[in-house]
Amino acid sequence: MNTKPGLFPASPCSAADLPIDADGRIYHLQITPEQLAPDILLVGDPGRAEFIARTFLHDLEVEREHRGLVTATGTSRATGGRATIISPLRTTVATSGMGTPSLEIVLNELVALCEIDFATRTPKPLFPRLHIIRVGTSGGLQASTRLGTSIITAYALGMDNTGLFYETPCPDQTCARLEQELAHVIEKAARPDSRFRGKIHPYVSRAEPAVVRALTQAAQELGVAARTGLTVSNSGFFVPQGRDISRLRPSTPELDRIFSEFDPGLDGMRVENMEMEASFLLHFLGGLGHWGGAICPVIANRRHNTFDHDYLTAIEGATKTALLALAALSTRRDSALRD
Known part of the structure; x- marks a missing residue:
């Protein structure tokens, strides 16, 4: 059990700030605290959440759909590649929706379910550490990254602004350095006549290193093609990711190319992929x-302009990798509790 850094509200959360229905369920996810497991898979697509729940989870305790958000809790039975069988793990799979604004709602509710006593609306003195892994899809930025490769995020470059509303210190000096360097790179790449030149300032967040190691080990055990790198989280799918298909000019053209060429100076790691959620997930x-x-298979290669129409196979591999990693991380958490 943990007590965590940061300031809790000085008084109980109001009914307006934390809506809870008459059955004790949080407003958007429509589940109770008892129905949430501390080990969580997060996916953008509600259909994918249903697929994972019914394919990889057994003994489902709850499966709820509300406002397009599917949340299910059951038991996963992760198996490693060397006949390693991990103890069954109580797991929740939840829908984040598309983009960081939707994710912000879901993450706040997941954390509230863990940290707040719904009977009194006050913070719990002790609560378990959550392990949350995003399994999503992404566009690959490096020509050498083959379709279907799962990208394990080490750092996320936030081109959204959701994280800017939550004050946290930089996790390390790498985040601080990259924020400064990327602000300069993006300002330089903006159109000289753009009204928004100099106003786009990325924030950088870091994946928990233990989660990165667990995902890397699980991918190796399962024989899943994976690569560790940096992930760009964009505020949209089209122009924010360099897809210029409308009649409005982009303020900063070819963002996909700009990030693909950027060298983060991290022992050969590159900016590998673009998606829309990892930045705020890791920041929050x-x-x-x-x-x-986060582990996100590449289903499109932006340098080759190719698309993987059979990407479900890669999603299944990434899901198995994430479940095996969660099982390993849970064992470590349980061991720390005993110590």
Whole structure:
């Protein structure tokens, strides 16, 4: 059990700030605290959440759909590649929706379910550390990254602004350095006549290193093609990711190319992929002391302009990797509790 850094509200959360229905369920996810497991898979697509729940989880305790958000809790039975059988793990799979604004709602509710006593609306003195891994899809930025490769995020470059509303210190000097360097790179790449030139300032967040190691080990055990790198989280799918298909000019053209060419100076790691959620996931959880990570198969290669129409196979591999990593991380958490 943990007590975590950060300031809790001085008084109980109001009914307006934390809506709870007559059955004790939080407003958007429509589950109770008892129905949440501390080991969580987060996916953007509600259909994918249903698929994972019914394919990889057994003995489902709850499966709820509300406002397009599917949340299910059951038991996963992760198996490693060397006939390693991990103890069954109580696991929740939840829908984040598309983009960081939707994710912000879901993450706050997941954390509230863990940290707040719903009977009194006050913070619990002790609560388990959450382990949350995003399993998503992404566009690959490096020509050498083959379709279907799972990208394990080490750092996320936040091109959204959701994280800017939550004050947390930089996790390390790398985050601080990259924020400065990327602000300069993006300002230089903006159109000289753009009204928004100099106003786009990325924030950088870090995946929990233990989660990165667990995902890397699990991918190796399962024989899943994976690569560790940096992930760009964008505020949209089209122009924010360099897809210029509308009649409005982009303020900063070819963002996909700009990031693909950027050298982060991290022992050969490159900016590997673009998606829309990892930045805030890692920023928010890291600031609270919970552990977050992301593994996102490349289903499009932006340098080759190719698309993987059979990407479900890669999603299944990433899901198995994430479940095996959660099982290993849970064992470590249980061992720390006993010590």
